[in-house]
C-alpha cells in the first residue's frame with residue numbers, strides 16, 4: 001500500500017488525488033488535509049462569487065473525496081496540529097498543495113496606510129474566507145485604485161462596480177453584499193505598469209467590463225500601439241486587445257454613474273495620505289526594447305481613498321521546508337522538494353495559469369511519484385491514516401470529515417438568500433457548530 005498525504009484541498013490537491021487514484025488503483029490510500037473545515041481552496045474562496053460556472057468544478061472533486069480510498073481531514077493545520085516532518089514519518093509521499101494565499105506587498109512608501117488592502121484580503125472578504133471576514137474595506141471611498149493588470153484586478157473592479165441585483169444570484173456573502181449595496185464608490189482605476197499588449201487579462205473577464213449595468217469601462221486610445229502591431233500577438237491576447245480598443249472607441253456612457261478606467265503605463269511609487277489613503281502617486285512608464293516598463297520621469301497622483309494591490313500572490317512557508325523567497329514558493333525541482341516531499345500547483349510554480357493548469361500539474365506530479373517505485377522509498381512500512389488519526393487524537397484535534405463538510409454545505413444552501421446558491425458560514429466558530437463533538 002502506498003500512503004499519500006496531500007496538504008491543501010484546492011484544485012491542485014484534488015487533481016493530484018484524482019491522478020493518484022487512476023495511477024495506483026487499489027494500492028493507494030490518500031488523505032487530503034486542510035486547515036479549514038471546508039474543502040476546495042480557491043474554488044470556494046478565490047474564484048469570484050459571480051462566476052458560478054467555474055465553481056461547479058467542485059462537483060468533480062466531490063467524486064474524489066467520496067472515493068473509499070480517500071479521506072478528508074479538515075480543520076487540521078499542518079505546521080500547528082501536525083508538522084511536515086511528522087507527516088513525512090507517517091506517509092510514503094507528502095504533497096504540498098497549499099497554494100499561494102499571501103499578498104505580495106506593493107513595496108512602496110505608504111503601503112501600510114489604512115485603506116490599502118491586498119487582493120487576497122479583499123477577495124477573501126467578499127468570498128467569506130474566515131481569515132478575512134472582519135476586513136471592513138473603506139467603502140466610503142468614492143475612488144478606488146487597483147494596482148495590477150491581471151484577472152484578480154478585474155474581479156475586484158467588477159465586484160465593486162456591480163449592483164446588488166447583479167450580485168443577487170452569486171454566492172457573495174451577506175457581510176460583503178450589504179456594505180457594497182451602500183458603497184460610495186463611483187470611480188475605479190485599474191493601474192497597469194505596462195500597456196494593453198502586456199496585460200494579463202483573459203477575454204471573458206475583460207469582456208464582462210463592457211456588460212455592467214451601471215459601470216462603463218474607459219480606455220485611452222493613446223495607450224495603444226498602431227493597430228498593425230496587434231497582428232504579432234497570440235490569438236487570446238489579440239482578442240483582449242480588440243475588446244480594449246472597442247472600449248476606447250466607445251468612450252464614456254453618460255447613463256452609467258460608475259467608471260472603470262484602465263490606467264496603463266503607470267507604476268505606483270507612493271501611497272499618499274495623512275493617516276489614511278488620499279491618493280496613489282504613479283510614475284508614467286514606457287516600454288523598453290525588451291518589453292519592460294521603464295520610468296518616464298513624469299509622476300501624477302490619482303486621488304483615491306482606497307488602494308487594492310492585485311500584483312500576485314505568495315505561498316506561506318512551512319517549518320523545515322526549503323522556500324524560494326524570491327519566487328514566493330517552495331524550492332523544488334519539477335515538484336520534488338526532498339525524497340518523499342513534493343509540491344504541486346501554485347505552491348510549486350507560483351500563482352499562474354487557470355484552474356485547468358493544476359490538472360496537468362497534478363497528473364504530471366503523480367507520474368513522477370509512480371517513477372519512484374510502488375511503495376515510494378519506504379517499502380510500504382508507513383502507518384498512513386491510522387497513524388495520523390492516532391496523533392491527532394492524542395493532541396485533541398477535532399477533525400472535520402467530508403461528511404461534516406456535507407452537513408455544512410447543506411446548511412449553507414438552506415440559508416441562502418433568494419436566488420443565491422448558498423450563504424457561507426464565514427467564521428470558524430459558525431463552521432465548528434457543524435462538526436465539534
Ligand code: NAP
Pocket residue numbers: 051106147148149150151152153155192193194198199200202205267268310311312313351352353354
Ligand atoms: P497576474 O495575472 O500574474 O497579474 C499580476 C499583475 O500585477 C500583472 O499585470 C503584473 O504586471 C502586475 N504587477 C506585478 N508586480 C507589480 C508591481 N510591483 N507594480 C505594479 N504592477 C505589478 O496575477 P493575478 O491577477 O493575481 O492572477 C493570478 C492567476 O490567477 C492568473 O493566472 C490569473 O489568470 C488567474 N485568475 C484567473 C481568473 C479567471 O480565470 N476568471 C480570475 C482570477 C485569477 P507585469 O505583467 O508588468 O509583471
